[in-house]
Amino acid sequence: MIVAEIKPFVEIKNIIKDCKKVLVLGCGSCVSVCMSGGEKQVELLASAIRMAGKLEGKEIIVGEKTILRQCDPEFVEQIKDEADNYDVILSMACGAGVQGIVKWLNKVSVLPAMNTRFIGMADGQGSWTEVCRACGDCVLADTGGICPVTTCPKGILNGPCGGNKKGKCEVSPDIPCAWVLIYERLKDLGKLDDMKKEVAAKDWSKGLKPGRYSIKEKEEEKVRKD
Amino acid sequence: MSKMTLPPCQAACPIHTDVRGYVNAIARGEVEEAIRIIRQVNPFPSSCGRICTRLCEKACRRAQVDAPVSIRALKRFASDQTKGFKLHERPMHHYDEKIAIIGSGPAGLTAAHDLALFGYAVTVFESQKVLGGMLSEGIPDYRLPKDLVKEEVAAILSLGVEAKTGMSLGKDFTLEDLLKDYHAVFIAVGSQKSLLPKFKGVELSGIATAVEFLKKISRGQITIIGEKVVVIGGGHTAIDAARTCIRLGLKDVTIVYRRTLSEMPAGREEAEAAEKEGIKIMYLTSPVEFSGDGKVQSVRCIKMELGEADTSGRRKPVPLENSEFEIPADTVILAIGYIPDTEPLKESGLQLGKKGTVIVKDETGITNIQGVFAAGDVVSGPQSVIDAIASGRRVAEAIHSHFRKMPSKEVIDYASLETLNNNLVELIKKTERQKMPILPVQERISNFEEVDLGFSKDQAVREAQRCLNCAAGASIAMNCVSCLNCVRICPYGIPSPGKEIVSIDINQCQACGICASECPASAIQLNLESKEGVRAEIENIIDFARQETPEILIIGFYCRYNSPVGPPFDEDEVYWLGKLCSGRINESQLIYPFELGADGVIVSMCGKDECRFRSGNQWMTEHVKRAKRILSETGIGSDRLDIVSEEENFSFFRNRLEAGGMNPLRQGKKVKA
Numbered sequence: 001m002i003v004a005e006i007k008p009f010v011e012i013k014n015i016i017k018d019c020k021k022v023l024v025l026g027c028g029s030c031v032s033v034c035m036s037g038g039e040k041q042v043e044l045l046a047s048a049i050r051m052a053g054k055l056e057g058k059e060i061i062v063g064e065k066t067i068l069r070q071c072d073p074e075f076v077e078q079i080k081d082e083a084d085n086y087d088v089i090l091s092m093a094c095g096a097g098v099q100g101i102v103k104w105l106n107k108v109s110v111l112p113a114m115n116t117r118f119i120g121m122a123d124g125q126g127s128w129t130e131v132c133r134a135c136g137d138c139v140l141a142d143t144g145g146i147c148p149v150t151t152c153p154k155g156i157l158n159g160p161c162g163g164n165k166k167g168k169c170e171v172s173p174d175i176p177c178a179w180v181l182i183y184e185r186l187k188d189l190g191k192l193d194d195m196k197k198e199v200a201a202k203d204w205s206k207g208l209k210p211g212r213y214s215i216k217e218k219e220e221e222k223v224r225k226d
Numbered sequence: 227m228s229k230m231t232l233p234p235c236q237a238a239c240p241i242h243t244d245v246r247g248y249v250n251a252i253a254r255g256e257v258e259e260a261i262r263i264i265r266q267v268n269p270f271p272s273s274c275g276r277i278c279t280r281l282c283e284k285a286c287r288r289a290q291v292d293a294p295v296s297i298r299a300l301k302r303f304a305s306d307q308t309k310g311f312k313l314h315e316r317p318m319h320h321y322d323e324k325i326a327i328i329g330s331g332p333a334g335l336t337a338a339h340d341l342a343l344f345g346y347a348v349t350v351f352e353s354q355k356v357l358g359g360m361l362s363e364g365i366p367d368y369r370l371p372k373d374l375v376k377e378e379v380a381a382i383l384s385l386g387v388e389a390k391t392g393m394s395l396g397k398d399f400t401l402e403d404l405l406k407d408y409h410a411v412f413i414a415v416g417s418q419k420s421l422l423p424k425f426k427g428v429e430l431s432g433i434a435t436a437v438e439f440l441k442k443i444s445r446g447q448i449t450i451i452g453e454k455v456v457v458i459g460g461g462h463t464a465i466d467a468a469r470t471c472i473r474l475g476l477k478d479v480t481i482v483y484r485r486t487l488s489e490m491p492a493g494r495e496e497a498e499a500a501e502k503e504g505i506k507i508m509y510l511t512s513p514v515e516f517s518g519d520g521k522v523q524s525v526r527c528i529k530m531e532l533g534e535a536d537t538s539g540r541r542k543p544v545p546l547e548n549s550e551f552e553i554p555a556d557t558v559i560l561a562i563g564y565i566p567d568t569e570p571l572k573e574s575g576l577q578l579g580k581k582g583t584v585i586v587k588d589e590t591g592i593t594n595i596q597g598v599f600a601a602g603d604v605v606s607g608p609q610s611v612i613d614a615i616a617s618g619r620r621v622a623e624a625i626h627s628h629f630r631k632m633p634s635k636e637v638i639d640y641a642s643l644e645t646l647n648n649n650l651v652e653l654i655k656k657t658e659r660q661k662m663p664i665l666p667v668q669e670r671i672s673n674f675e676e677v678d679l680g681f682s683k684d685q686a687v688r689e690a691q692r693c694l695n696c697a698a699g700a701s702i703a704m705n706c707v708s709c710l711n712c713v714r715i716c717p718y719g720i721p722s723p724g725k726e727i728v729s730i731d732i733n734q735c736q737a738c739g740i741c742a743s744e745c746p747a748s749a750i751q752l753n754l755e756s757k758e759g760v761r762a763e764i765e766n767i768i769d770f771a772r773q774e775t776p777e778i779l780i781i782g783f784y785c786r787y788n789s790p791v792g793p794p795f796d797e798d799e800v801y802w803l804g805k806l807c808s809g810r811i812n813e814s815q816l817i818y819p820f821e822l823g824a825d826g827v828i829v830s831m832c833g834k835d836e837c838r839f840r841s842g843n844q845w846m847t848e849h850v851k852r853a854k855r856i857l858s859e860t861g862i863g864s865d866r867l868d869i870v871s872e873e874e875n876f877s878f879f880r881n882r883l884e885a886g887g888m889n890p891l892r893q894g895k896k897v898k899a
Binding site: 035043047048 | 708
């Protein structure tokens, strides 16, 4: 899932400084799961905005709302009428959510309350690690299921490099060497020989931005090729 | 039949009293709320608080951890503390139908109470001079003071119930007479005819039945009964008779019971209290003959042993050969069983059973005669007061349905929660059951003063807080995002990942509330504490505080389990809010007071290892940290919020607050210069 974190409050305060009516809009998907943009955080941010506003002598009307996903037009539609009552929607979704609101509610300004970080997985209560870079050409089959493109700061496809010290990366002692992890994993699987295989050069064009995926277009492309 | 799962106490109670509800109210110090809950279903809280057979306590799951919650004593506390409390005003007569009730025991009067509230004109016929049946005459004052019964009866009469005392069925009126003047008759004459043993000597003088004996005592007709008394039986009435004899000054009182203490219907507590008062109890002993010259002089007994289980599930006593012996006796009191006295109904056409009971269709009490209902001990044979109250309630419903041509109320199959998992039991903190204060033996054996003195407030609150709040814990709404945070933080490991949303087993949840305070989707509700409720509570207390115009307004949160009787310390400017675990105090609750103008918020930390729920302190500390960050970022200032557990720390906090001035969001009130 997508992991995002809330922006420093001073930054949020600054971007909404001219707004009188703010709708703090939570997202009930990824950012709720990573505990940064769900209903609870909406309540706290709204409260903080009200208080900070009052301190500056401003009466800001702050609405609170959470929809299931901000990256789907049907869910965004649910707040269409309510949105008219506000100057701005302060989105607590990932960047996709913010832009979803921008796209489907085109008459209201939308501002981000979050910094979108990465695609990650939970590694304990309240913490997440990036594990996928969405490169478009997955190599996990060749690397024991551990992604070197994401986990190795250099993205080396045939590692390890010479910068590995006691299983840690030379970039930071907090980062485990992806290729040591891959080695250990293959050893556990009894497939150490795979280490000798060369991972072929990746098709980096698949990661061309902006990424796009359409089932219909994909089918048409297949038909064309056949 | 529909099914409903209830906390074990509520499922076990014949009238399904919301035990958890009133116990929790006492735990919060809200005694009036407690009595309100009790009175919804029970017009005899004071009596039941003393003599109920407490099926609730037998079902209480706290017994798996240490000992059941002392529920009966809590009911008594609620009722003693709210004397004069009136739940209902005298209702209007909405309906024309008139109802006669024969018998003013708990079944009859409960039905009268409920029917009066439905809006019927009710007349109760009682053969004795006083109302209340066995409550008034069959239970000695040292266990149930008569004044209390009088008060409960008076409250029922105040609803407009008419009572005709000294009116005996069969002598002063017949069932047919009543059917001419009333649209329905409820027979609730109880089961007071003593069974007599069928052996030699039972006709001798000096042999009395326990109910008659206790009635005479309660009417003040004390008879001199010699020096040596033998009471036969093992029920409450037997012990009541024996303990009454001690109070009349008799020194040599023996109870003869054919089974052992474990089978004794009166229970261990009563038997032990009797023995402490000097009564001798001979277990596994049965009388076989009374002998004497016109007047009883001795009881011939035989020793017994326990054989196979009988139909009641108890092991049947079997006589031991050649074990007969004599006990000298001037008086013998028989308390071996009772049957209804339905002799006066024999000619009425009412269908009667073998043992004099009235035959009814089902729990509605409908008999073979149209408009005639029966319930309570006259139908079931002797049962407990709470059973009688339950049957009175059901008949009142049935009579109302009968007149209003409504279908009878749906019968609900009340299921109880599952038992606690063994590994969970290990994690639950043990707390000792409060002991009922009692009159010392020397101070009680020469009078009829009540023996149980009742809990102090401190005891009651502590005892109420032992309640595990079964099934009042967390429930998950559909907006759960399955983030699994609750799964990861529950101190008992109760939530588990489900197919769509997380599931929290209501049977096992301990209601600490930590998951709810941490849920990022606000998808977890706590049965006994809604989010809106807490916000309203904060609003109310700040409104209240404002009226007192303190120079500095501080809201204090504390854990009620850690500080049961009240806030941890007293300071004029602190307005306290008690919580059932400090882990429930979340960031929103910590910040909201500032939005409303509070100058400071303090949270009292529970002692190390003292958290009832294992990790409440840890989460509270975390929430304070996060809330401080928000206060700092918004410009309110993080110093306005702190963990302050002791008075000494408080002056430091207060000085710092004073130096910082009042909350800039606070309007209209001056702060000390």
